[in-house]
Amino acid sequence: MxxxxxxxxxxxxxxxxxxxxxxxxxxxxxxxxxxxxxxxxxxxxxxxxxxxxxxxxxxxxxxxxxxxxxxxxxxxxxxxxxxxxxxYPEKNKVAAVVVPGPFKVSMKIWQAATPGSRPHDPLAARDASLWYTGQMANVLGRVDPKTGKVKEYPLKTAHSGPHGLVEDSDGNIWYTGNTGALIGKLDPKTGAVTEYPMPDPQAKDPHTLIFDKAGILWFTVQNANRIGRLDPKSGEIKLLTPPTPKSRPYG
Missing domain, CATH: 1.10.760 (Cytochrome Bc1 Complex; Chain D, domain 2)
Known part of the structure; x- marks a missing residue:
């Protein structure tokens, strides 16, 4: 044989x-x-x-x-x-230490709509709403602090791993598909999701994004060692490679 x-x-x-x-x-x-x-x-x-x-x-x-x-x-x-x-039960935690002084802390917690969604990357929008990525449930979540209502928006590509959030001038919420090799845009008014796939198969993990003054979206692609530029008007994506190999650009 x-x-x-x-x-x-x-x-x-x-x-x-x-x-x-x-x-x-x-x-x-x-x-x-x-x-x-x-x-x-x-x-x-x-x-x-x-x-x-x-x-x-x-x-x-x-x-x-x-x-x-x-x-x-x-x-x-x-x-x-x-x-x-x-x-694997919960182990004992280190006891808290009381700090002397006139400290007053207020905290409010909202329950995510999907248990185990792993809420990540909170964003305070201009309308006073709070947004988060439900990384493990493939959703974006919106919290209304006034009413306590939590609403989830399902995304288009399964297991896209939404990560990082930023709001544009029209109130759209943009995110990186960290495991889906894409940039996404959510219109909260309609729930419509627009996706912009990476032009390079090596750029698998877009990570953190930000708008510049001209309305151009910039983002990092960590493990692929890239910096990305997306023009929202045309949808064109350009990828740049930093001079240092394996620099793992993050935020």
């Missing part, structure tokens, strides 16, 4: 050899196999548990995974969540 014909037969064997390495550090119990197969497909679970979570916190974390496309059935979620909560 030729070496080429052996490869398809050997692939499953290699996979079986690799599986124990993924799960050898996981605690025993119902749910271990699911954690090894699903929670470690993108990163090592041990590196992500940190200080652990409460049962409610793990439920939110698992929802965040499913929102982002991890294939978990309802039955697997029901098994995996208590497994994680039992084996």
């Amino acid at each position: 030729s070496r080429k014909s052996l490869l398809p037969l050997m692939a499953p064997a290699w996979l079986c050899l690799a599986l124990p390495a993924w799960s050898q550090n996981l605690p025993e119990g119902k749910g271990k196999e699911i954690a090894a197969a699903k929670c470690m497909s993108c990163h090592a679970l041990e590196a992500r548990v940190g200080n652990g979570y409460t049962a409610e916190g793990w439920a939110t974390a698992v929802r965040m995974m499913t929102n982002h496309g991890v294939p978990l059935s309802k039955e697997e979620v029901a098994t995996l969540t208590p497994y994680l909560a039992k084996n």
Whole structure:
């Protein structure tokens, strides 16, 4: 039998050899196999548990995974969540220190419409509304501080990873599709989303954006080491490469 014909037969064997390495550090119990197969497909679970979570916190974390496309059935979620909560409970936190002095702090919290959406990149718009990116749910969220109403706007490309927000002079909300290789524009009046894909396949992760005085949108493409320029009138995108390799432009 030729070496080429052996490869398809050997692939499953290699996979079986690799599986124990993924799960050898996981605690025993119902749910271990699911954690090894699903929670470690993108990163090592041990590196992500940190200080652990409460049962409610793990439920939110698992929802965040499913929102982002991890294939978990309802039955697997029901098994995996208590497994994680039992084996990676929330650890004790450092006690707070009271700072002497005339300090007064006021804080208000609004619940995001989709649990596990991972609200990110808040923006205060000119109409006093608050905006955020629901990175793991592929939505943009708007909070009305006066009424407390939270509204989500679904985006066009699935799992685009909305990141970074900026408002233009017409009240449109622009964002980067950090995992979708695009720049997006949301019209809050209609909910319409316009997308501008990257012209270079290497520019996969547009990150942070800002308008200049002339109304031109500039943005970074972190891992691709690019600076981008988008003309909203024409939709044209130009990408520039910084002189320093792997400089990872951020904000």
